[in-house]
Amino acid sequence: MDRFLQGRTALVTGSTSGIGLAIAQALAAAGARVAINGLGTAEQVDAALASVAATGSESRHFGADLRNPAEIEAMMAAVQDWGALDVLVNCAGIQHAAPLAEQPAHKWDDIIAINLSAAFHTMQQALPGMAGRGYGRVVNIASVHGLVASKNKAPYVASKFGIVGLSKVAALEYGAGGRRARGGGPRPGGCPGGG
Template structure:
């Protein structure tokens, strides 16, 4: 099958990593469904910019992944919009920083729902069609925190470790079905969200933004450089190709050497 005939859903794809991934698929001719919890009117300009550079169809799906009903309905909606689903990129995720004894239960539940449960629901709904056609790609955007821990991020670290485990388990189940399942584990990625966090941390700690970047954000990354969203997008494209058919059940680090230590 040519890539232009393949259909892709990227969850959490109206900003940052997810948007870079969706843009790259669209530019290469894939049919792409973007997703977020925002109303379509709120992201109309962004969708138009993706469609402008697209060689395939671009669709938008709204779903609040903290709601199990909406979460379970997302993949069926993508299949209805695109006619099929060949590639699923589970990118959506949220986090909160707090000591575990002070971690609000509501926040814990929401992080697990968005970052872990939604991936389960999406995989469960997408697999039958992929298996029936004998071809499919599932890519879970995990994190270096799926392989390493940091304090005060108990829910985020727990979900990312679980996503890596989910990846491996599902990969084994479909190893002979023509479907690969992999996790990408980025380190700190330069996104608008991180840019705002840098400014906030600088104010809180009385440091310059350059000091915050080097000591707080890039301290774990030996390269002392942020990963760019486009790097993750290119890795998704490679994993989506036929030459990546033997890569499955892998947690692939793209973290500036963080997990090499």
């Protein structure tokens, strides 16, 4: 495989399992050193790190509760100390299906925090450095639910519509037109995923 990300540092949220882990493995196979973040037992985290490291790239787990902006800020600082962040993939996401009138308020808060607000916080920390260095990639994992609604998924649908909108704003601010205006910068954008 072409190791076109050799020397680059990537962070993938929600990467201790599933789609996030597969993305972390692919980035590592392309040469990036990969910071993984996500839930799981110590054994699950160790297994995720080992699977990423098996590609020949360095990996490290950075724990943060993505519902907590202070923990996200601390994680981003720790990742930046490890290596200037070149690739950010916001993949973390949760869901709770229930009719709108029966959706627990704390589930709404958790889903919006993890699926949407965490992406805002990571991007706010990462984008200025990417722009300053003239290189960066941000991929926000959305869903078909960022385009169409579905019953019993009010917070999830709201979060995915929000991530699409957030990605579009970042693309306008940091994309090709913005890069010319500032003399360099990343081209972030949304990447609809499955679900």
